[in-house]
Amino acid sequence: MSRWEPEARERLVRAALDLFADQGYDRTTVAEIAERAGLTKSTFFRYFPDKREVLAAGQDTLCKLIEEGIATAPTSATPLDAVEAALDAASTAFIPERRDLGKKMYAAIATSSELQERDALKRLELANAMERALENRGFDETTASLAAELGILALKRAQRNWSKSTNSTAFRDIARQSLQELRAANAKLS
Amino acid sequence: MSRWEPEARERLVRAALDLFADQGYDRTTVAEIAERAGLTKSTFFRYFPDKREVLAAGQDTLCKLIEEGIATAPTSATPLDAVEAALDAASTAFIPERRDLGKKMYAAIATSSELQERDALKRLELANAMERALENRGFDETTASLAAELGILALKRAQRNWSKSTNSTAFRDIARQSLQELRAANAKLS
Numbered sequence: 001m002s003r004w005e006p007e008a009r010e011r012l013v014r015a016a017l018d019l020f021a022d023q024g025y026d027r028t029t030v031a032e033i034a035e036r037a038g039l040t041k042s043t044f045f046r047y048f049p050d051k052r053e054v055l056a057a058g059q060d061t062l063c064k065l066i067e068e069g070i071a072t073a074p075t076s077a078t079p080l081d082a083v084e085a086a087l088d089a090a091s092t093a094f095i096p097e098r099r100d101l102g103k104k105m106y107a108a109i110a111t112s113s114e115l116q117e118r119d120a121l122k123r124l125e126l127a128n129a130m131e132r133a134l135e136n137r138g139f140d141e142t143t144a145s146l147a148a149e150l151g152i153l154a155l156k157r158a159q160r161n162w163s164k165s166t167n168s169t170a171f172r173d174i175a176r177q178s179l180q181e182l183r184a185a186n187a188k189l190s
Numbered sequence: 191m192s193r194w195e196p197e198a199r200e201r202l203v204r205a206a207l208d209l210f211a212d213q214g215y216d217r218t219t220v221a222e223i224a225e226r227a228g229l230t231k232s233t234f235f236r237y238f239p240d241k242r243e244v245l246a247a248g249q250d251t252l253c254k255l256i257e258e259g260i261a262t263a264p265t266s267a268t269p270l271d272a273v274e275a276a277l278d279a280a281s282t283a284f285i286p287e288r289r290d291l292g293k294k295m296y297a298a299i300a301t302s303s304e305l306q307e308r309d310a311l312k313r314l315e316l317a318n319a320m321e322r323a324l325e326n327r328g329f330d331e332t333t334a335s336l337a338a339e340l341g342i343l344a345l346k347r348a349q350r351n352w353s354k355s356t357n358s359t360a361f362r363d364i365a366r367q368s369l370q371e372l373r374a375a376n377a378k379l380s
Contacts, residue, residue, distance in 0.1 A: 116311065120307070121306065142371050189269045189340070
């Protein structure tokens, strides 16, 4: 990989989301995305198999961060402590410069059932990654599965709140608050 | 609708799942599904927009049952009591004659990323239906969202266990046990 590649990927994501917002997801072509990003179609296809996969950009990174966060949590960590460590680690992907991307992504998803599907799969894949990481920590399958659902719910809610926020609160603080709210609600589900 | 239509729908689902198992999802055509079911292609399209949607057969019924179960739960119900009422209501869709369909559906999903996506969306839609029904009962959004995730996790686990079971335990009992296990695990997530 050349040292410019990460930048190209991000430019493609930005161009795609802008076009989805301007003219709709269905009417946007890969050629238009590449052109808007100042790149070629074949560069686009080096990063994404099709325009829909732009939505899943960063998914692998996020899975890896979640796994690392859980693997390196203190040995005394409860399941939800481990989830918090995963969210802390994941937060490093949500740098301030990307906050507007989240907003654009939500707007695009709202208008396209194809993107809603891709987003649902993304969520399931993140939950599976978190569940496996928790099992690797020795938590039983039922506990891991439940804690992972709660963790991904916290992550999704944090992403939504972050993309809506108008101040510069760090993603990590928003994610921690989101998890805290769910922990509090969870204690009263009975 | 003629009185035979519900039967036609189920025949199409069975034919589709058999063909997916025999020759793979990708290589199965709508014409083949209709032929195997002893029906015409145009009958197929009266029930499903495409072959993938066979996977979502019964989704609307399930959403309705979940909503009814929650709406008619006793006024004293806790969030998870209401979820249990939803699962009890949903159980009426899982009659013994359909147990083999579940097994075939899992087999098909395992082999096709298109079907995995449809399944992920189905899960999200069921969770949304449950969440809305819980909000209508007056539970706050955070609580409703969390209880719905737990409820749909219980339902998915029950479906998996039911399709694997070798005795004639009723779906309702399996679903209740599945929810009970998650409740117990939830008490120890801290």
